[in-house]
Amino acid sequence: MDMPGEEYKGGGIKISRNAAIFIACTFGSSLLLVGLLCGLLPADDPCNIQVPEPTEPPVEPVETTKALMTTERAEPTPSPGPTASAPQPWDSLRLPTDLIPSHYDIGLRIYIDDEQRFVGSISITMECKQSTHLLLLHSKELNIIPTSVRMLSVDEGWLLPKGPPRLFPANQYLIVEFDEMLTAGKSYIFTIAFYAPLEDGLVGLYRSSYQANGETRYLATTFFAPTDARKAFPCFDEPAMKVTFNLTLIHEDGYIALGNMPLLRSESAGTGWTRSVFAKSVPMSTYLICFVVCDFVEKNTTTGNGVLLRVWAREDAKDSLDYALEKGAQVLDFFDGYFGTQFPLPKMDMIAIPDFAAGAMENWGLITYRESALLYTPGVSSSSNKQRVCAIVAHELAHQWFGNLVTLEWWDDTWLNEGFASYVEYLGTDAAEPDWGMTDQFVSADLQTALDADALITSRPIIVDVETPDDINQQFDTISYNKGASILRMLQNFLGEDTFRKGLANYLDEFAYSNAKNTDLWRVLTEAAVEDGKADIKVEEIMRTWTEQMNYPSINVTRDYTSGFTLSQNRFLINPAANTTTDYDDLGYIWYVPLKYTTSAAPNFTDPTLQWLEPEREQVSIDFDDGMTSEDWLLANVNAYGFYRVNYDEKNWDLISKQLTEDHEAIPISSRAALISDAFNLAVSGQLSMVTAFNLTFYLEDEQDYVPWSVLNQVLGYVDLMLSRSQAYGLFSTYMRRQVEPFYNYVGWNDTVGSHLDQSGRVIAISLACGYGNEDCVNTAIEYYATWMADPENNPVPPNQKSRVYCTAISAGGQEEWNFAYQEYLSTSVATEKNILLAAMGCSRIPWILNSYLELSIAPNGTIKAQDAENVAGYVASNTIGSDLAWDFFRVNWDFYRNEYGSSVFQFSDLIESVTANFNREFQLQELLDFIETHPDQGTGSRAFAQAVDQTRANIRWMEDYEEEVMEWLEWAVTA
Incomplete structure (x- = not known):
């Protein structure tokens, strides 16, 4: 891409260089008059005005101003025309579209160590689409300097505000009114100055800390998604308002600054201060803006396509960066090829933040991570930590295309970002670690999680109206992530891989650097299907039934045991007695269902038969043509690609159970996992006998694969939770201890043998065996922990088994065992070890x-x-x-x-x-x-x-x- 130079581009305003210099000089003089925030004019200001170095802004103290501006509902003066009681623009959660931004110039001075605050100025280039006298921006907990507020028109000169700006806290708006109307078709530059505390929080622009050599060190970092860029600077904080921006940070010497774009230059900004100036960005949404001021170290590589990839962390975690660096490069190159569009920035930074609310945030060109999501320490971290790092790196890198290059238009389509990233993270992880069986792991990790959450009457459709700021935050849930990923996986399966990829490539090409809605995706995928001779697949019509109504169907398969079977569907609810009254719309709670099936008479798990259930047909009858007998089983939803549960008549369940007992490997891993989950959830909902569900568990004496045991751990974990205070719990523990014992004996404690999936299976086997009181397991765990306590410098516990060993020993022990864990928690600098100890300390009895x-x-x-x-x-x-x-x-x-x-x-x-x-x-x-x-x-x-x-x-x-x-x-x- 064409990397911009350092000159001011002026956004959408078309003026000569001399005029630009005159305007910049006039603007610079006005800023000087109000002492604009400590010298924050860009260093390449054409007038070369020397602004005094920092003093306190000439306004009231932070606490007083903040209280005045954020605690009361501040109503602006009603505009001429409508009555005061009529709805006003600030009453809407959505910004008006009278003014559309095209470019930001952001300048911030960040005081990290002592004063713990930041001061800043911003100029926003915008185009007036419809005449207005009103400007609405988002602002949250910022202290505005009223005398700094200006609006400049090239043709009309300065427009002064009608009184000081006001806040409307309900929708987090800063309201600026002007005496004169802004003219449609003209461009303007709005400027404003502000300041706020640099709080030790987790959102907006905040301060994080860590310990090094016995001292506390600090850094400034950001977390703006979805609506907290407004805590760092006033802005049009909506995803559709994609703009370019220039960023200048002034920070204390001894720190480095990172941003979305490459650093153009770093220079002195006076005694003790450094000015860092970044390249102009590509068009992007405000929630993706990111910057970090820290004293971290990095490791780097260059990807196959020439992208500089760097990973950053505090210095004593430097040796934990190699895995993320290696896999990040592999995944970035894989996505370049898979999506047919190369990563558009010249660099990618990934940084581990000591204080971080989420797992990671996909800021374009500067991804921020919780430490445990980026750092992997061989010999200390477990294989599950390793998989988490690879998967989250893949998830965030996928966002660079889905979310960053093409962005959702509004937060009602949050799933377009998160569902895509949650699905293709499995593809990226599989490309980097092909022996991990990620296709099967999807079933236990994402699919079953989504099915569980979406079985409640208090679930929601994937696409819902978003009416408040809290509504926006609540879109980031299991429905957007896991269900979104699951229905995309289903879509890929019935469209076919080639058609699906063609559609994605066309989608990214058509909407690059802009915004899209779900209907845009459906249209492009339908076009790809038509090109590939699949005109009968109407993607939008099909997918509306999965995105515009909540829950999912239970598919009822009933055989006549002579010639064929029938299919029907009904809405699945885990509690069918629940009050089904809801505010959400629905489509009759009936779905377009792609169902793939096979039989033991002619098993075909790679290309099973596809049968559609359509809303207009209550029942579908199918004849067998493969020599099926009454003693052969029928298996539907092969490899669990469909987002639904399947229920059979009692005899077919018995035939499946018999097959599992005799030779469970005749049925693939994903299907075995789905059978267990379906049976227990159908039983809970009253559609299947609980005895039938429990009978399926007999075969577990022979099961040695991780994914079915993982699903079993979920469904029987619910039974465990329900019976935990029941007189039946002793019997349940005895049964579970007996069923897991062969698996436990098979895997043993030696973590040096077996594949990644073997190690994952070992974790579950040991966890269940110890949890249900297997004497050998409990004693081994206690012995490991005691050995460690006797020699704290040498931890003998296998990394993969730390969670269960620590928990078991602390549960069986007392204050001494707990105190030891707490002291280790305080002393370790390894993030994953801290997490394990934190969980284990909750195991005390x-x-x-x-x-x-x-x-x-x-x-x-x-x-x-x-x-x-x-x-x-x-x-x-x-x-x-x-x-x-x-x-x-x-x-x-x-x-x-x-x-x-x-x-x-x-x-x-x-x-x-x-x-x-x-x-x-x-x-x-x-x-x-x-x-x-x-x-x-x-x-x-x-x-x-x-x-x-x-x-x-x-x-x-x-x-x-x-x-x-x-x-x-x-x-x-x-x-x-």
């Missing part, structure tokens, strides 16, 4: 230790980072001894959790889900309802609370309907 742990997690200026406090509550809640403690603690400390996480993308909903997960009694439901009623301000947790109520009701029903039945089956199975 001593209530006062758990309560102290909860208190420690929210202590001001404590040893546990803010990014991890909600995890501690979840870890304690997952412990039967600690579940009530965590729920009580959550309620008592609601204000802390609401203030800290209530506007977060992921953390708040995860916290609510974890502290209510085991609720299955009426009194718990009532406590939950009472709490919701007395705490109506739920932020981004409103949907999570509604889902917790729905799930609790489903759990209560499960206990009422199945506790005795399961107990009777377990009594029979254990004694059989």
